[in-house]
Amino acid sequence: MKSGLELKERLVAQALSEGFVSCRLCRPWDVPHVPTQLQTYLEKGYHGQMTWMAERVHWRGDPAKLWPEARSVVMLAESYAPEHDPTEVLNHPDLGAISVYAQNKDYHDVVKKRLKRLARWLISEAGGEVKVFVDTAPVPEKALGHASGLGWQGKHTNLVSREWGNWAFLGSVFTTLDIPVDVAEIDHCGSCRACLNACPTNAFPAPYQLDARRCISYLTIEHKGPVDAELRPLMGNRIYGCDDCLAACPWNKFAVLASDMRYAARDDLAAPSLAKLAKLDDAEFRNKFSGSPIKRIGRNRFVRNVLYAIGNSGLTELRVTAQALCDDQDPVVADAARWAVSQLS
Template structure:
C-alpha cells in the first residue's frame, strides 16, 4: 500500500482531524503579503515577524532539503458557547484554546510520534513545527487543501469548522501533494461584524494592533484608553470571530479533553486581581497563559474590572493603585476612575 494513505490514516489515529500535503514552495504569494503587512506596521510590538521575514515568507528557505510539508489540524472545539461569559461582567473571559493544557506540548508530541512513524515506514529526515517557528502555517494549510483562510484570517474548513490547532512536518521525502482549498466564505460577514474593536480593515485582512488577542497577549505596557473600553471582560485572547463562524456547525469534537478546563472558562475578576507572581505561576502552570506573566495578566483583569460597571469590584482595583509594576498601577487607577464615575 502506498505511503501517503497510510500516513493520513496514522495521523487520524493520532487524533488529528485532517492531514494534507503540499510543497515548501507552494505559497509564493506570502513574501509580498508579509512585507506589506510589516511595512504597514500591522505587526505592532511583534518584532520577531520583521526579524524573521526571510524564513516566514519562504518556507523552502527554512530547511532547503525539505521536499514535502505535511500540514495537520487538531480540533479543540469547545464543549460550551464561549460567548456566554461576555454576559457576566464579574467574570474574566479566557480564550478557549488557553482554558486547558498548553497545546504546544500536546500537538508537538503527536507530531513527533507521527514523524517517527514516517521515518520508520518511509525513511528520510523530518522536522516538526507547532506555532513557535517562522512557518506560515495558515498559508501552507490552505495550499495543502486543509482548509482556507477566512475573512477573519484564521483557517477554517467545511469538514471541521475553525476550532483547530495547526502543526507541520517538513520531510525530505517527496510525497504526493493535495490540491489547494478554495475560499467558501461567500457574502458572510459574521466574523467581521462581531469584532468588538473593528480590527478588520477589510475582509481577509487583520490589524493586530486593534485585535484583543494581540492586546491581551502580545502587547506590552498600557493599552490605549480608547481600546480598553472595547475589551469588555476579555482578559486573555478573544474568540468572537471564531465562535460566530457558521461553518462551526460542522465542528468536530476536541480529540484531547486536556484542552478543556472548565475552571478557566469564567474566573472571578476579584480573585484574579489578587494574584501575586507566585500565585499566578502556580495557578497557570502548564497553561499558555503563564507565558504573559502576572503583570500583563493582572493589567488585563483590571481593564475588565473597569469595564464591568460593578462598584463592588472597586476595592479589588483600589488595592493595586500602588502596584510595583507601573502598567498594573495605571490600569488599577483607570479602573477605579471608571467605577467611580
C-alpha cells in the same frame, strides 16, 4: 518499497489515529504569494510590538528556504472545539473571558508530542529526514494549510474548513520524502461577514486583513505596557485572548469536538472571578497557570487585563479590588487600577 500513494494513504490514516482531524500535503514552495503579503503587512505596521515577525522574513515568507532539502509538507489540524458557548461568559461582567485554547494545557506541548510520534512513524515506514513545527518557528502555517487543502484562510485570516470549522491548532511535518500532494482548497466565505462584524474593536481594516494593534488577542497577550485608553472599554471582560470572530463563523456547524481532554476547560478557568484573579501575586500566578499558555505573559500583564475588565464591569462592588492595586509595584498595573477605579466612580 511502498508506492508514494500507498505511503500517503497510510500516513493520513496514522495521523487520524493519532487524534488529528485532518491531514493534507503540499510542497514547501506552494505559497509564492506569502513574501509580498508579509511585506505589505509589516509596512502597514499591523504587527504592532511583534517585532519577531520582522525578523527572519526570508524564512517566514518562503518555507522552502527554511529547510531547502524538504520536498513535502505534511499539514495537520487538531481540533480544540469547545462543548460550551465561549461567548456566554461575556454576559457576566464579574467574570473573566479566557480564550478557549488557553483554558487548560499549553497546546504547543500537546501537539508537538503528537507530531513527533507521527514523524517517527514516517521515518520507520519510509526513511528520509523530518522536522516538526507547531507555531514555534517562522513557518506560515495558515498559508501552507490553504495550499495543502486543509482549509482556506477566512476573512478573519484564520484557517477554516468545511469539515471541522475553524477551531483547530495547526502543525506541520517537513520531510525530505517526495510524497504526493493534495489540491489547494478554494475560498468558501462567499458574501458572509459574520466574523468581521463580530469583532469588538474593528480590528479588520478589510476582509482578509487583520490589524493586530486593535485585536484583543494581541492587546491582552502580546502588547506590553498600557493599552490605549480608547481601546480599553472595547475589551469588555476579555482577559486573555478573544474568540469572537472564531465563534461567529457559520462553518462551525461542522466543528468536531476536541478529543483530547487536555483541551477541556478547567473548572477555574472557564469563567473565573475577576476579584479573585486581581489578587494574585507573582508566586500565586505562576502556580495557578503552571503548564498553561497564560503563564507566558506573566502576572503583571495578566492582572493589567483583569483590571481593565473590572473597569468595564460597571460593578461598583469591584472598586475596592481595583483600589487595592493603585499603588502596585508595577506601574502598568497601577495605571490600570487607577483607570478601573475612575471608571467605577
